[in-house]
Amino acid sequence: MKWILSLTEAKTCGSQEVGGKARALADLTAAGFPVPRALCLTVAAYGRFVRQTGLRQRIAMELGRKDPGEMRWEELWDASLRIRNLFLTTPWPPGMERRFRQEVEAYFGAKALVVRSSAPCEDSAAASFAGLHESIVNVRGTSALLDAVRKVWASLWSDRALLYRQELKLNVHGSAMAVLIQELACGEKSGVAFSQSPSKPGTLVIESVWGLNQGLVDGDIEPDHWELQRDDLTALRHRPAQREKLLQPIGGQVAAAPLDKWQMGTAPLNAQEVRQVAKLALHLEDFFGNPQDVEWTWQGKHLWLLQSRPVTARQNAGNDDQRGWYLSLHRSMENLQNLRRRLEQEILPGMEAAAAGLSCIPPESLTDSQLAEEIIRRRGILADWEEVYRTECIPMAHGVRLFGEFYNDTLHPADPFEFVHLLENAGMRAVQRNRRWLELAMAIKTDSEIQTDFFKDAKLTGPLQERLEELAEETGLEKNVLRGMLNRMAQTAGFKPAAREPQNAKHLQKEYLARFPQEDRERAAEYLELGRASYRLRDDDNLSLDRIRRQVAAAEGEARRRLALAATSELQALLNPEKTKAGDGRQSGTHWLSSTMEIRVRQLQGQPAGPGVVTAKARVIREASDLTSFQPGEVLVCDAIDPAMTFIVPLASGIVERRGGMLIHGAIIAREYGLPCVTGIANATDIIQNGERVTVDGYLGLIVIHRD
Amino acid sequence: MEQNLESNIRQLLANQNCAVLATSENGRPYTSLIAFAASDDLRRLLFVTARATRKFSNLRQQPQVSLLLDNRKNCGEDFRDAMAVTVLGVAGEVPDAEQAERMNLFLERHPLLQEFAASPSCALLEVKVQRYILVSRFQNVMELVFES
Structure with missing residues (x-):
């Protein structure tokens, strides 16, 4: 069966074989729309690749460790990083590669290309996958093309695509996709158009940027925005952008560059060009019979149509579209660099200043009513900072992820988490x-x-x-x-802290940079620097926020002390009844069904988060007071390592944590001390009892509870 | 997961006709394939064997046994989807008083073995289960332990 098709051949296929995007472009090409030349790798090509290489089963295993529906996003990200690396490190079967090279070299010659996903259910009117799968722009040479196709295939298993498919109740395990290989239409200005505005009936919307439109689609570059009346194309509104930069093809990639002065002061499209784009969008709506979301680019006098898909029900529904959230799981270098500056210069110093300010007012010096007020004030301040923490500190974790993806994409290591070594000793x-x-x-x-x-x-x-x-x-x-x-x-006899000798971070960094050609080193260093900053800041922010928390706790503690002496209604109302004591309603690792039958957990699969194996007594930490009983050499079992706990980590021999993921706080701190660590053990603190002997296998991500 | 343990074991026992039985001959392990039936309370596994077999004489010497049954399909997805249960228990002949009832239970499950089971040279045996150890998702291990 043929698995590389021209768009003419793709016209006779269903979108189950070539995907929605390729099918639409095939129709448009046949109807004479100005579409760049393209080839389609069918869904069957993907199937052949994963079957012949054995990848299909390895993906099934990767996603089979745990029900994907039960995985936290961090765990899904880890799984998809591993799967992506499987694709990148699995060579094309020789027969497929030979055939592929022949076909694409004969068809495109040495032209620059774009590789896009074309999934079977993609771009239907009910669901849009726009932006969830990868597109790779400006691919040059067949070897780079072979790589690019594998990356696009791998994006079928990206965290955001997995989450989105789960939400749509699509079968995760049976997924497959076609791929579109297009000539790169290297326009001077590009954009999108909605033949029908999702929010304003009767209105047509156009957005445009200088250069390639990838920056617009990713949200990195602000576009000029036009609204036109649909019936006569009267201009209703033009909102100019703060024009600063453009994306353009450089070498074998796409990079941002500053705009020329005249471009900063000029909208990418003139009035006539706006009308031309609008007409194209309406023409497409007529052709398909429903409102269209169109991508286009302008090369000299020529307007190219890059793709056209239905404006989805989800876009119409506005806020219901969760895709926006999934898309936010990928952040650009620039976005993260700005975030880093804000964290370093404003947010962390802000938290420290807030805590210092609060500590100037000793709760003991206040009257009861002042104390009540102070508690409310402190809680308010804490709530505000917690919100900042959620919206700005947590997303900084993407810096580590971005570095990891860059590392794996460019260096193709056998171990997808090799990059983590470069982050260690980040000076937390x-x-x-x-x-x-x-x-x-x-x-x-x-x-x-x-x-x-x-x-x-x-x-x-x-x-x-x-x-x-x-x-x-x-x-x-x-x-x-x-x-x-x-x-x-x-x-403790023979007590020796687990702290490792600081490794030579400089040496590792030098080795890393030496793996890149000279011209790419600056970029490589930039990714590393961002990764390290992200790694460090994600730990430091916890400490700063904790200082504010302690100020709240101090005021509440004072109130509690006074209440113990005499009941005061204003203080009483502020303090919640004490939390129920530990142990209530918890299930334990030994669970009695009846008096004569007992269920025990013997071994559980979590995520390997710090290499090493240890067998030792478990110490379950549920609250700060449990810390005092921690004995050197015990395995620390917790829900999530909080800042107050980190200082016993060097005394521990291993770590088990309920929260899953390679890049969560507990895993980071465990690796700093070279401790075996397993994360993602559901109910860890309930299943494991104090004093039980446990094995933590940080290579395989297993814990074993030894009971007899 | 814990709630599913018992039902997963039940399902495996209900869907598999055969299990691997491990006996021991002077410390040397010996495995055989047997057709079995499980009692409703999961406490007993029944099987029939000719008295002349190696497994039978092994059992007389050393009644501690282990069994394995699983639902693998012999394909790559097994590593994700297949479950296996290891059984630990003590085997012995079913006492005369319980013969009729137990034999019915066994034959309900394996009507094709009627003739074989009725042979005077065969014995009806039961394994009193002490523990089930269920492995799922490749490496998750849970145990169901019966008090003796």
């Missing part, structure tokens, strides 16, 4: 804090004079006392709690 505050803490423990252990003071429970003085106070302030734990832990650490 938590690690610096832990270093001081461990130094103190070692000082107590080795200096007999200090030891005597310390163990005698004598009142500490001098530098020792200062360091203890400093640590108490930093961790938010009470001094006697810290002292108790230091005591235990110092008395």
